[in-house]
C-alpha cells in the first residue's frame with residue numbers, strides 16, 4: 001500500500017521530512033477495523049510529532065490523526081461495523097496514523113461518516129469534534145441540551161480547527177453567548193459565520209477587548225491557543241465559580257490566581273481515552289455518531305476550508321508547512337490517492 005512517513009525528524013522544507021513509501025497492508029484483529037483511507041486532515045499534533053530532533057525510525061513512522069474512508073476488513077471482536085461501512089475517526093496517538101492507504105483503528109473510537117458529506121468534508125471533523133465535544137460537555141460540564149442557555153463563553157483561538165467546531169457546538173447545542181477570539185478580518189469573519197456573537201482580538205489586551213464589548217466576565221473559557229500567554233487575562237475574566245478548560249500545553253500557569261474565585265481549571269486531551277484504553281472509550285464512537293447526525297440534520301456544518309489533492313508526500317509537506325504557520329482558518333484536508 002501507499003504510505004507517507006518519516007525515518008528522520010527534519011524541517012518540513014527538507015524533502016526527506018515526509019516521504020512516499022510502499023508498505024505491507026496490515027491485518028485487522030480483535031477490535032480493529034481495516035479502513036481504506038480516502039481523505040485525511042492535518043492537525044498541529046502532526047507537526048509537533050514531526051518536529052526536528054535527533055531520533056531515527058527503522059520502519060517509517062506514519063503520522064496523521066484524522067481520516068475518513070471505507071471499512072474493508074474487521075477483527076473478530078468488532079460489533080458495530082461491517083465491510084463496506086463509511087467511517088470517520090481521529091485514531092490513537094500511540095499507533096500508526098492515517099497517512100496511508102489502509103489503516104487499522106479500534107472500532108470504539110470510530111464513528112459513522114456523515115452521509116451528506118464527501119470523504120474530504122468528513123475527514124476535517126473527527127479530531128477537532130472530539131476535542132471540542134469533550135471540552136465543552138464533559139470537562140466544562142456545559143449542558144448540550146440548552147440548560148445553560150445565555151451563559152457566556154470565551155473561546156480563545158476561535159477560527160482554528162478546534163474553534164471552528166467548538167463555536168458551533170456552544171452556539172447551536174448549548175445556546176451559549178459565544179465570544180470568540182481572532183486577530184485578522186478574515187479569521188474574525190469566519191468566527192461570526194460559525195455563530196459567534198462577538199469577536200475580540202487575541203493580539204490586543206483581552207481584558208480591554210472584553211471590557212469594550214461590555215462583557216468583562218464570563219462563565220466559561222475554552223483556551224485553544226497559547227495558554228501561558230492568555231493565563232492572567234483568563235484568570236481575570238473568569239467569573240467567581242467559573243470554569244476554564246485548556247487543550248494547549250503550559251509550563252507555568254499559576255493556579256493560585258483562581259483561588260479567591262473558587263474557579264476551576266481542567267485539561268482536555270482527546271487521546272486520553274485511546275491512550276489509556278479507558279473503560280468508556282466507546283464514548284468517542286457515540287459522540288462521533290452524534291456529530292454525524294447533527295451534520296446530516298443541518299445543525300452543524302463541516303469546517304473544511306482548504307483541500308489539497310492528491311494525498312502524497314509533496315502535498316503533505318505543503319500542508320504541514322501551512323499548519324506550522326499557526327494562522328489556519330478552519331481545516332486543511334487532503335484527499336484521493338493516485
Ligand SMILES: NC(=O)c1ccc[n+]([C@@H]2O[C@H](COP(=O)([O-])OP(=O)(O)OC[C@H]3O[C@@H](n4cnc5c(N)ncnc54)[C@H](OP(=O)(O)O)[C@@H]3O)[C@@H](O)[C@H]2O)c1
Nearest residue numbers: 044157159160161162182183184187225247268269270328
Ligand atoms: N488537547 C487536545 O486534545 C488537543 C486537540 C486538538 C488540538 N490541540 C492543540 O490546540 C491548538 C489549536 O489546535 P487547532 O487545530 O485549532 O489549531 P489551528 O487550526 O492551527 O489554529 C489556528 C488559529 O490559531 C489562532 N491563533 C494564533 N495565535 C494565537 C494566539 N496567540 N492566541 C489565540 N489564538 C491564536 C489563529 O487565529 P488568527 O489567525 O486570527 O490570529 C488561527 O486561526 C494546537 O496547539 C493543537 O496542538 C490539542
